[in-house]
Amino acid sequence: MKTRGFEVITAYKDKGIETPVRGTAHAAGYDFAAAETVEIAPGEIKLIPTGIKAYMQTGEVLYLYDRSSTPRKKGLVLANSVGVIDSDYYDNPNNEGHIFSQCLNITDKTVTVTKGERIIQGVFMPFLIADDDDASGVRVGGFGSTGS
Numbered sequence: 001m002k003t004r005g006f007e008v009i010t011a012y013k014d015k016g017i018e019t020p021v022r023g024t025a026h027a028a029g030y031d032f033a034a035a036e037t038v039e040i041a042p043g044e045i046k047l048i049p050t051g052i053k054a055y056m057q058t059g060e061v062l063y064l065y066d067r068s069s070t071p072r073k074k075g076l077v078l079a080n081s082v083g084v085i086d087s088d089y090y091d092n093p094n095n096e097g098h099i100f101s102q103c104l105n106i107t108d109k110t111v112t113v114t115k116g117e118r119i120i121q122g123v124f125m126p127f128l129i130a131d132d133d134d135a136s137g138v139r140v141g142g143f144g145s146t147g148s
């Protein structure tokens with residue numbers, strides 16, 4: 001039975017992409033790697049492809065966080081602080097649910113992220129809904145797909 005987990009995006013199949021794994025038996029975070037080698041200029045924000053989509057139950061969310069070592073070692077932080085990956089992002093018609101890491105280079109030099117380098121971590125969590133919530137829209141993409 002499929003409950004929650006990760007799959008490789010169709011366009012990245014056979015490109016040596018591994019699904020995210022946890023580093024230790026009790027780690028909360030699944031480490032995501034860059035699916036391509038990307039250069040980020042000083043002060044620039046770039047969407048780094050992970051080649052991964054995530055499925056989960058209704059009422060669950062996948063949060064993307066910085067790895068604690070990444071700011072000091074790479075000079076990169078998540079520009080959106082925390083990435084919120086909705087369950088209805090999976091297999092959406094625009095981009096199949098491709099998860100991107102929105103990285104900001106906080107150094108004064110160009111930073112190279114190498115394919116296969118672990119850059120962020122994802123944590124699955126349940127979330128709560130407010131009273132009288134009648135949201136019924138259908139997600140067709142991400143990154144502003146529901147309007148500004």
Ligand SMILES: O=c1ccn([C@H]2C[C@H](O)[C@@H](COP(=O)(O)OP(=O)(O)OP(=O)(O)O)O2)c(=O)[nH]1
Binds near residue numbers: 080088098099101142
């Ligand atoms: O770091 C991130 C943040 C979001 N997403 C994807 C998954 C998420 O389900 C979707 C929408 O994210 P969010 O709701 O945070 O952004 P938005 O600007 O409100 O876009 P939308 O209008 O598409 O909801 O974009 C990522 O791949 N990486």
Ligand SMILES: [Mg+2]
Binds near residue numbers: 146
């Ligand atoms: Mg949104």
